[in-house]
Amino acid sequence: MKLYHAMDEYLMYVEVEKNCSPHTIQAYTFDLRCFESFLKKYGRSCELSDVTSSTVRRFIQDQVLNQKMKPRSVQRRISCLKSFTSFCIKERYLSVDFMAGIVAPKTDKKLPKYMKLAELQQFLRYLENDRHPFALRNEALFKLLATSGMRRSEIVELTWGQIDLNEKTVLIYGKRFFIYNYYLSILVFLFRLVISQH
Structure with missing residues (x-):
């Protein structure tokens, strides 16, 4: 063939x-x-x-x-x-696998790029002073991202049911079904403000 x-x-x-x-x-x-x-x-x-x-x-x-x-x-x-x-x-087009034993070359793992503390502080100050209609939501989400270690996908999938404002915690369902409970005293105030505006 x-x-x-x-x-x-x-x-x-x-x-x-x-x-x-x-x-x-x-x-x-x-x-x-x-x-x-x-x-x-x-x-x-x-x-x-x-x-x-x-x-x-x-x-x-x-x-x-x-x-x-x-x-x-x-x-x-x-x-x-x-x-x-x-x-x-x-499909029986071949009787011998010519790819047997072929190994792909190793790739260099790309290291994540982090913001320096001064850059993060400047960014958070910008968010605190922003007057856009979604500014408060953005501030809450980015502060949560910066202070909790949550992944971007975990933030995106976050629901109100995972946030306990009284206990000041956020429940996260991580990889392989691990559950993390983040204590977030600073952000509770922001989440309350977001709720009150919507």
Whole structure:
């Protein structure tokens, strides 16, 4: 079977059966076309059964050294090819997984960027002096974010049922169902003001 026939079948599978987003399908299409272009450029067979682990390693080497791809992009290409070969084996287009033993390069973990204390104080002063209709809400949310260690997603999903103004606590359902109870004496006043304005 020709590689491009198997690729077309795979892309239809991820679109129809796996219901992947258009963005994901576009990325998979691009990654597979890059692999096919590599094979053609270097005169390698485009028969699916002729592709080997060695061919894939040469492809990865080409992406890193010649195309100057970042490790995260290479990881995505490898992930796409692994998914593709799994599909081909499941559909019996392939008998040998040419992605077996292929390991993605490690990526440098990006360190989070933090505000310096002076920057945070300046930002909070700005919020305290803001006269926008949502200024008080914004002040409460950003102070909660800055003083509690809550994640952005936890703040976004916060409900009034999680805030106990009498006990001055906020109940947070964290990752893996951990429950955190933050004591927030400073913010209770702000939350009361927000409530009174709405």
